[in-house]
Amino acid sequence: MNQFLNKPVNLQKEISALHYISQGENAKVHLENIERVLQAGGNWIQLRLKETSAKEVLETAISAREICSAYQAKLIINDHVEIAKTCNADGVHLGQEDTNVLEARQILGEEKIIGGTANTLRHCLDHLQNGVDYIGLGPLRFTSTKKKLSPILGFSGYQELIEKYSQQKNTVPIIAIGGITLNDIEELREIGLSGVAVSGLLTHSEHPEKEIQQILDKRK
Numbered sequence: 001m002n003q004f005l006n007k008p009v010n011l012q013k014e015i016s017a018l019h020y021i022s023q024g025e026n027a028k029v030h031l032e033n034i035e036r037v038l039q040a041g042g043n044w045i046q047l048r049l050k051e052t053s054a055k056e057v058l059e060t061a062i063s064a065r066e067i068c069s070a071y072q073a074k075l076i077i078n079d080h081v082e083i084a085k086t087c088n089a090d091g092v093h094l095g096q097e098d099t100n101v102l103e104a105r106q107i108l109g110e111e112k113i114i115g116g117t118a119n120t121l122r123h124c125l126d127h128l129q130n131g132v133d134y135i136g137l138g139p140l141r142f143t144s145t146k147k148k149l150s151p152i153l154g155f156s157g158y159q160e161l162i163e164k165y166s167q168q169k170n171t172v173p174i175i176a177i178g179g180i181t182l183n184d185i186e187e188l189r190e191i192g193l194s195g196v197a198v199s200g201l202l203t204h205s206e207h208p209e210k211e212i213q214q215i216l217d218k219r220k
Contacts, residue, residue, distance in 0.1 A: 013113055013133050015044075015113075015133065015134045015173045015175070015194065015195065016043050016044035016074065016195060016216075017194065017195035017196070017215060017216055018042065018043070018044060018195060018196060018197075018198070018212060018215045018216055019044045019045075019046055019076075019136075019175060019195065019196070019197035019198070020034070020037045020042050020044065020045050020046065020197075020198065020199070020202055021046045021048050021078075021197055021198070021199040022034050022045065022046065022047050022048050022049075022064075022199070023048075023199045023200065023203040024203075027049065027052065027056055027059070027060040030047065030049065030060060030064075031060065031063055031064060031067065033202075033203050034047070034064055034067055034068070035067050036208065037202050037208055037212070038067065038068065038071040038073055039071075040202075040207075040208040040209035040212050041209050041212040041213060041216070042073065042202070042208075042212055043071070043072075043073045043074065043216075044073060044074045044076070045064065045068055045073055045074065045075050045076065046076040046077075046078055046093055046197070047060065047061055047064050047075065047076070047077050047078060047089075048078035048079075048093075048199075049078070054080065054083065057077075057080055057083055058080075058083050058086060058087065061075075061077055061080070061083050061084070061086075061087040061089060062087045064087075065087045065088060065089060074090040074091070074113070075087075075089045075090050076089060076090060076091045076092060076093050076113065076115065077089045077091075077092050077093070078092070078093050078095075079092070079093070079094065079095065079098045079099070080092070081094075081099050081103075081104045081107050081108065082107065084108065084112070085107055085108055085112075089112075090112065090113050091108070091112045091113025091114055091115065091133070092104055092108065092112070092113075092114055092115070093114075093115040093116070093117070093136065094114065094115070094116050094117065095116075095117045096117055096118075096119070096123070096150075100130075101114060101116055101127065101130040101131065101132055102130050102131075105130075105131060113133045113134070114131070114132050114133055115132060115133060115134045115135065115136055115175075116130075116132045116134075116135055116136070117135075117136045117137075117138075117177070118135050118136065118137045118174075119137070119138070119139075119150035119151060119153070120161075121161050121164050121165060123135075124137065124161070124165050124174070125165075125168070127172075128168065128170065128171065128172065132172060133172060134172055134173045134174070134175055134194070135172060135173070135174045135175065136174075136175050136177045136197055137153070137158070137161070137174050137175065137176060137177065137193075138150070138153060138176055138177035138178035138197075139152055139153065139177060139178020139179055140152070140153060140154065140155070140158070140176055140177070140178045140179055140180055140184065140188075141154065141178060141179035142178075142179055152178075153178075155187055155188075155191065158176065158188070158191050158193065159191050162174065162191055162192040162193070166192060173194035173195065174192075174193055174194055175193065175194060175195045175196060175197050176188050176193045176195070176196045176197070177196070177197040180196050180197075180198050180201065181201065182201070182211055182214060182215075184196075185214065185215055195215075196215060
């Protein structure tokens with residue numbers, strides 16, 4: 001069981017407490033950063049290539065699949081459902097403007113992981129109804145990694161939303177996203193978040209193993 005997540009999980013679809021969203025000026029650098037994070041102890045990768053041809057995304061996804069398999073890590077493809085299926089990724093992450101969750105489930109089947117982005121309680125409840133396996137909720141604060149940034153939630157926004165969300169009979173893990181730093185981890189955990197998704201925090205770290213250990217092992 002994740003030490004960040006204090007409730008039982010489906011081991012077949014266990015959601016990591018730390019999601020690394022790939023970053024880089026080109027596909028080659030994305031792959032280099034992915035392997036660097038895996039070498040440092042990461043176990044969950046989301047390949048996020050924007051403004052890139054489907055052909056290049058597929059080629060990069062196939063390479064990322066090989067790298068993640070070598071480290072026994074999960075590979076999630078951002079947006080591209082058919083590519084996730086073709087490269088046999090572990091699943092897909094869908095934004096608000098991406099493929100519909102129900103359509104993605106029909107394409108990928110029940111065994112694959114589907115995550116969805118949310119900014120409001122309504123988004124979260126819709127995701128629950130549509131059968132996602134986890135929700136990426138945010139942003140916590142401003143982040144330059146997204147061009148179309150949803151309204152910032154802040155800690156108070158997370159607190160209010162999680163309190164209402166937890167009243168649902170069935171819930172799935174919620175991962176915090178958007179401009180997260182190490183100093184935020186403990187407060188997010190206390191609010192009730194199941195983990196965090198980060199990009200620049202690990203991409204630009206000189207010693208990513210330290211950040212990864214702190215998040216996954218709940219140590220400072």
